[in-house]
Amino acid sequence: MSRNVEDVNEDRIAREFIRLAEIASPSFREREVADYVKYRFDQLGLEVMEDDTGDKIGGDCGNIYARLPGEKNRPAFFLCSHMDTVNPANGVKVEFKEGVFRSEGSTILGGDDKGGIAAILEMLEMLRHQPLAHGDLEILLTVAEERGLLGSKNFDCDRLQSKFGYVLDSSGNPGTMVVAAPAQNLMDIIVRGRAAHAGIEPERGINAIQVAGQALAQLTLGRIDAETTANMGVIEGGKATNIIPDSCFIQGEVRSLDRKKMDSLTTQITSEFTRVAEAAGARSEVRVTFQYPEFRLNKSLKAFKIAAKAAGKAGLKISYETSGGGSDANIINASGKTAANLGIGMKQVHTTEEFLILSDLAADARWLWEIVRLNAGLS
Ligand SMILES: [Zn+2]
Numbered sequence: 373m374s375r376n377v378e379d380v381n382e383d384r385i386a387r388e389f390i391r392l393a394e395i396a397s398p399s400f401r402e403r404e405v406a407d408y409v410k411y412r413f414d415q416l417g418l419e420v421m422e423d424d425t426g427d428k429i430g431g432d433c434g435n436i437y438a439r440l441p442g443e444k445n446r447p448a449f450f451l452c453s454h455m456d457t458v459n460p461a462n463g464v465k466v467e468f469k470e471g472v473f474r475s476e477g478s479t480i481l482g483g484d485d486k487g488g489i490a491a492i493l494e495m496l497e498m499l500r501h502q503p504l505a506h507g508d509l510e511i512l513l514t515v516a517e518e519r520g521l522l523g524s525k526n527f528d529c530d531r532l533q534s535k536f537g538y539v540l541d542s543s544g545n546p547g548t549m550v551v552a553a554p555a556q557n558l559m560d561i562i563v564r565g566r567a568a569h570a571g572i573e574p575e576r577g578i579n580a581i582q583v584a585g586q587a588l589a590q591l592t593l594g595r596i597d598a599e600t601t602a603n604m605g606v607i608e609g610g611k612a613t614n615i616i617p618d619s620c621f622i623q624g625e626v627r628s629l630d631r632k633k634m635d636s637l638t639t640q641i642t643s644e645f646t647r648v649a650e651a652a653g654a655r656s657e658v659r660v661t662f663q664y665p666e667f668r669l670n671k672s673l674k675a676f677k678i679a680a681k682a683a684g685k686a687g688l689k690i691s692y693e694t695s696g697g698g699s700d701a702n703i704i705n706a707s708g709k710t711a712a713n714l715g716i717g718m719k720q721v722h723t724t725e726e727f728l729i730l731s732d733l734a735a736d737a738r739w740l741w742e743i744v745r746l747n748a749g750l751s
Contacts, residue, residue: 378502378741380494380734389473389490389733390466393482399456399516400431406455409489409513413438416496418511425526429516435527436513440496446507447747449675450537451740452524452700452711453488454517458722471730483718483728488540489513491716491736498741506748510534514700517541520558520663524700529707536675536710538743539701544715546735547688549679553695553702553713554599554627555666557638561645563587563609565654567618577616578654581609584620587648587656591641600628601696602637627696629666664698667705675712682742688735714739 397405406422413420418438425434436455442448457480465476475481492511499506510532514523542550563584568577584607593602602624609620626641628634638660645656669676671692683690695713704711717732 378498380498380737380741382730382734384497385490385494385733385737386468386730388493389486389728390468392486392489393466393473394464396462396464397455397457397482398459398461399519400429402431402433402455402515406433406436406513409455410436412493413511416440416493416500418496423527425515425523428526429522431515433515435515435523437531438511440499440509442507442509443505446505446749448508448510448534449743449747450510450512450532450534451492452512452514452537452539452704453492453541454485454514454523454700455489456516456518456523457482457484457486458518460724472727473730474727475724477724480722480724481726481728483726484543484721485517485541485718487716487718487728487733487736490733491540491740494737495740495744498737499744504745504748504750506744508533509744510537517700521698521700521703524703525664529704529709532709534709536673536712537704538675538679539699539704539711539713540716540736541699541701542693542695542713542715543718543721544691544693545689546686546715546717546732546739547683548691548693548715549676550695550701550713551671551676551692552629552668553666553698554601554629555631555634555702556625556627556663556698557634558661558663559624559626559638559641560659560661561622561624562657563620563622563645563649563654564657565616565618565652568616570614570616574616578652579616580620580654581617583649583652583654584609584622586652587645588622590644590648596637597633599630600626600633600637602626602641629668629694631666664702665706667702669705669710669712673710675710678743678746679712679714679739682739682746685742686735686738688739
């Protein structure tokens with residue numbers, strides 16, 4: 373059987389993915405993987421530059437922007453993945469068995485988001501072997517995505533010439549497109565009480581941990597409605613059993629597709645802490661940090677139409693999804709470009725059980741290839 377030169381080379385993409393995954397790149401330490409990808413982009417004929425985000429955020433690497441110049445009369449589009457991973461990331465050893473990539477167990481795999489990078493590189497390899505007349509292809513590889521989208525937040529989105537493109541960073545199966553994702557507020561709360569010896573003069577103390585607990589017990593958390601979630605995820609306080617604790621720190625978040633709902637829930641939580649703390653003679657300090665904006669996109673936008681048609685050609689099941697999480701797409705969409713976040717099949721992300729199936733990875737590259745062809749006006 374003769375091999376279709378336009379098809380994905382599964383051995384090549386598997387090797388590429390393993391190579392990428394085995395270069396540790398926890399957030400703020402993306403240098404080594406970035407240097408490798410820069411070398412690959414250079415080999416594939418792309419113009420490559422790095423911005424100064426590393427210096428701004430205390431990392432060892434900036435965002436990588438690369439461009440494969442195309443024909444001016446054909447539409448340009450961009451692709452975006454992130455180079456960093458969550459921890460534990462050091463010493464990733466990929467086990468590839470029966471078509472599935474896993475880590476050997478003590479680390480994450482990093483399919484989030486090196487699956488996206490491997491798919492981009494495979495599509496570029498295909499393009500090298502089967503040149504076709506395309507428009508400018510822009511690629512953005514961000515840093516510190518896992519730390520509140522710090523890389524994309526510091527990237528100058530005006531650098532992107534394309535009006536639309538794709539972020540390869542959703543855990544849905546290949547063929548899935550994210551049409552909406554929530555905004556997020558981060559909440560840092562400190563309840564301040566009064567320290568006292570717990571055995572000798574407890575009357576003088578105000579127990580900050582107890583006050584925090586009373587306030588927490590008043591809150592509705594979890595899924596608030598179809599668009600809104602809230603969580604208090606960190607609590608710290610106290611020094612010893614014989615000291616009435618004078619402070620208690622709580623960190624939480626509120627997310628919603630509806631900015632007004634997110635802000636009003638944030639205010640409600642803040643007032644609840646104030647009310648409970650004051651009633652107990654304590655006080656609370658709340659710092660709210662807006663993390664990223666929401667987006668809601670129409671399926672009839674060109675970015676989705678092309679991705680859906682390409683998914684069909686690649687033999688993928690098309691589905692549209694509302695995400696509960698933020699990604700670089702939130703930041704790029706806020707800049708006025710359209711970024712559709714695509715499912716790339718990564719599974720059990722942010723755990724040491726993370727895995728990725730080779731046939732999904734190959735489907736990602738095939739999907740990108742069909743997107744390039746459609747954008748070029750072929751097929
Ligand atoms: Zn990711």
